[in-house]
Amino acid sequence: MKSAQKILLSIIGLISISNVVQAVDLDLDSYDSIYAACQLLATGLMDYYWGQDYGGTIGMFTHPYYWWEAGGAFGSLIDYGYFFENSTYDAVIIQSMMYQKGDDSNFMPLNQTTTEGNDDQVFWGISAIQAAERNFTEAGGNYPSYLELAQATFNTMKNRWDDDNCGGGLRWQIFTWNNGYDYKNTVSNAGLFHLGARLLRYTGNDSYYLDWCERVYDWLVDVDFVDETLWYAYDGADIVNNSCTQRTSYLWTYNLALMISGCAYMYNYTGEEVWYNRTWGFLKSSSVFFDNYGVMYEATCMPVHTCQTDQRSFRAYLARFLQLTAILVPDTYDTVYAHLKTTAKAVGLSCVGGTDGHTCGMNWSYSGLNPNNYGWDGYYGLGEQMSALEVLQSLVAIDRPAPYTSRDGGSSTGDVTFGNSTTVATVKMLDLDKGDTAGASIITVIVGITIIALGYYVIV
Template sequence: MSVSTAIQIYRLLACILLSGYAVGTGIKEAAAALNGLMLAYDDSTGLWDLSDPDAAWWQSSVALQATLDFMTASGTREHLPYANYTINMQRAPLAWWPQGGGDFRAESTDDTGWWALAMTSMYTLTGERSFLDIALEDEAYMAQYWTLSECNGGLIWRIQDVSYKAAISNELYIELTATLHNLIPWDTTFLNRSLDAWDWFKDSGMINSGWLINDGLTKAANDSCINNNAPTWTYNQGVVLGGLVQLYLATGDAQFLIFGRNIAGAVLASAQLSPGGILTEPCPLEGCPDGNAASFKGLFIRNLAKLNAHLPDRPYSLFLSTNANTMYVNARSSSAGDTDLYGMLWQGPFDKTSIGRQQSAVMLLVAALGV
């Protein structure tokens, strides 16, 4: 089945799905979900982990990003003090990573990348140069782990043992460098780095024959690097879309949007990633590796919305609104006082709350505001 045929069938199914009830999510629902996320905010650390001891450090950067996305979309600045507090608390030297430490330099390149992108959002929102300076420092930290000795390029993922060319680290670097170019007048350095990183990435083998992105590369018998056929996590399909949009804005070259369409269309056409037209991780609810996976869908959906906004036919608007409405109806907690908390499966039923689940819900509801 072609991608275009799959999308046409999906649109028909979505209309049938939505015809059974009248729903619609908006700013009120997004604000309520963000308030649910803020229930997990720990004033002593500036992290979103108070009720979720398994939350990873990088997930607080995503929670920060979700908060910034809401403020950008709504015009409110109510949560800006929390954002500033989180940044001030977390940019301090980290005792658990003495080799780097400070300003979000971490033991894995993707952790630094998440925080750096949030800093570009803070700079865009506030105009305060200090946030851009942190993002620049983080880019320099990531760039030093681009290695030619394995796979002919690419950022390594884990710094301590200089191992693994992972999709997510390189996607984040593409988006970060292109974003920096678009924020800095007369820049050429970051655009060239982003273009080089994209050229390496698209030829690396991580994009499989079905236009989906596996988790990373592994060595073959002849010492070359090949696709490791690891799961096609939704965030690996999403972050690259953000990078492609930034490269399109930087160059005006429509090829980047075409690449984005191919990847996004493959997700929508996938029976594993979009069963019944609802975004789903490629693992059973009980089989996802850890709490990290709960954050992935929100990261895909926010970047799909970015791509959608730059395509004249807005091909993903129905997908965005259908997922938001389905989640609102089927995945919300029914417990008294907790009705704006959301579970892992947007198809439902609600299972439990976590940082990843809630920040993904916020990102979905914010993304649907633009359709």
């Protein structure tokens, strides 16, 4: 029997009898047990990576996974390497981060900028500050540091702050030609708040980051994207038709995740009671994202089976940022880990699918709903795999040092103004002059004649 199969049988407890798959719970109190399971899940995650394959793009995962989700996945792997002191994927992460950083080192690469949104950019920036906080290996040479990448991302985004519509806030999209340019959403602004809070804590630069964090948070409350009574973080609102007065009230896990962890970073740094109370407010409201079994789920789309590709990855961020919240605000630890441990048990039952036997599903409560106790619901993908990995590896976060800062061991250095001159990339939609048009016409004629001639040759 192969060693990987032995690990799978001993850790996840798969027993295959007459095509019936059963699973026992993981030993959630055993580091070795969790590590062995996470090794399998990380391997499954990287099955979707094609950056090193012929025809692939460095830093990108296979279709249909968009660029932003790749940034999120590398964040998952940074923590995987840190928690388990495993360097297996370090080279791929470094290569991908440096390849996708863009010419201005702000995660606006030319292969993405015509379609890139503010929310897309910020998830790469979050992975950069995460790398700085984990003392992840720097690329070195002439490459920017992880702190500089995070600072450039923050500066580029805050320079797009739009006071002319809805009294402030970032638009969803960066470029006018993209659908969503006239929509302001929570995730873009919560991402800016979250990234700013982490930069504040890491650098200790109150004069630069503190005001921005407070401005973004206050704006989210003012336009009612964040409700401080229910402690919900809603989706967003249209600019043109209603000036952000009629919000879209969808609730997504990653919006809440960015808000609760941003508040946790703010409290951890400032010690101010207001941020402590906000952290607890969002933590209490997070119960909406745990089903009747106490298992994390995407409440807006999973019950009605409408989760799209992006949405199937959102729980990865809730698991990661709840873990950070528990570390940064220790009073929340018991509450957070009650949720994560219940969910982890269900994940262990879910990740038994596919030809490899450790493919993870979307509905982690499927084993409870299925009378035959089959754990895998038949769904699979990058989002499912990284979400499951984040849940399981969060269980060992307490065994490693808290996120570093520049004052307690963080080695990444930067410049607060890095990338500050850039608001949008120097790209535009294809603009052909007369010479371009004429040249294109000639090429079209030549290609057309060639096709006709080839067709005639084949027929004759």
